[in-house]
Amino acid sequence: MLALPAAAGYDCLIEPTQTVELGAPVAGLIDRVLVKRGDRVTHGQVLASLESHAEQAASDLARYKSQLAGPSQLAQSKIEFSQRKYNRRRDMAAEKLMSRQDSDDAEGELKQAQAELLVAKENREVAHLEYVQQSSQLNLRTIRSPFDGVVVDQMMWPGEIFEPGATKHAIVKLAQLNPLRIRVVMPMRAFGEAAVGMTANVVPEIQPGKPYTAKVVSVDRIIDAASGTFVVFMDLPNPGLDVPSGVKCKASLGKQ
Template sequence: MTSRLTIAVVAAALALPAAAESFDCVMDPAVIVSVGSPVSGLIDSVDISRGQRVRREQIIATLDADMEDAAIELYVLQAESAQEIALYQVRLDLATSHRERVAKLVERGVATAEQMDEARASFDVAQQELELAQLRQRVLGLELARARTAREQRVIRSPIDGIVVERTMFRGEFVDPDSHVAIIAQLDPLHVEAFLPVELYPEVRTGMTATVRPNAPIGGTYEAEVVVVDQVFDPASATFGVRLSLANPDAVLPAGHRCEVDFGAP
């Protein structure tokens, strides 16, 4: 009887799932960007502050752009003016009519072949002048596009949705391509970094889910997906790195906070 009871207890114990093991982790921003300017110049305005949420393509700062604005105004006047093309078009029309009249006179024997050659030459010159005027108009259009591109470079925009971690420059300061105006962190998603013992390497795969529990005072339980499994081990600690992606659409969870990750029963 005792033997049967012992076997039943052992069988029930084997049927129970093994307890899940938790590992320390850290919740980091997905991306941290130092936002600068591709051109040098004086800062005209900075429209952000520390802790502010910004959206992708939102203007965060502008540089002085008086010269660029003047260049755009000049190119607009030149590119939108059709007077030169209209002038050469009139000349071409006159040369065309003159050539046709001379051709009729040649047929009647009134005009000479030399006069016909001169009429043709005048027509060719007028046609080439019109084509050159049209080419200059296209070049002016390209110059206008380049001036507008240069003007846009004086506007600094956020490359990501995120939180302003640091504002480093203010109005009146000089910025160049080697400096930055602000540091912005993307908090959705968060990257959960953990190191696991190498014994678990065969069990962990990208795409699997795990449970993340932020330490106090945040708390709560969240599901995250494994996106990176390091294939190079750390021989000193006999561990390998794992990165999980944790959705954080409202930026409820802070970055830089410690947590525990549970991969379920082995």
């Protein structure tokens, strides 16, 4: 990669874009941890899970109830029968072959059957909402990766009890290494040299002969009075994870 022209180099540090410790929002027995330190993970990948047999059973039951079609079909059949009965009695009452009361009774049966169908549909919708709720509760017991990254550490193991807010408040620790975040410490006299969108050369301490191109994403607007410095943040693409984080570097500004 060709170096960009630069007037001076500044001390910098290569860091992960973000580092997070992951756990579950509920307490429970850790059932599985599917990754280990150093593993690469993708967004949405299952990393660990808590024991969830009871929650799985409740979710399956709620799903079964939400799929029941019998009550609706029964109510629909009653409507069809009541409709034919009402039509016959209405016609007979119109020809004075039956009392008006019998026709009214048939009409009442029809409306009752229609109401039963409405209740059956409402119950099925309630069952569906209960299934969604139970599924959400089940999902709380599965820990997934929030981004593409690398497992930095594993703090808990299968068989341990996980409790939010306890001393061990995380199961695994992840770091996002693509892109990398470059923290550049610049002297007060250099304020104004860096601007968002500007490119820069970054040379890692462990690869002094191999510069990389980064882009400025943030510039501090507050200068630290004690040290007379401010910080500039850059993003360095790292799709192959060729550049490690946690090492010092030198950064020289290029052009916007």
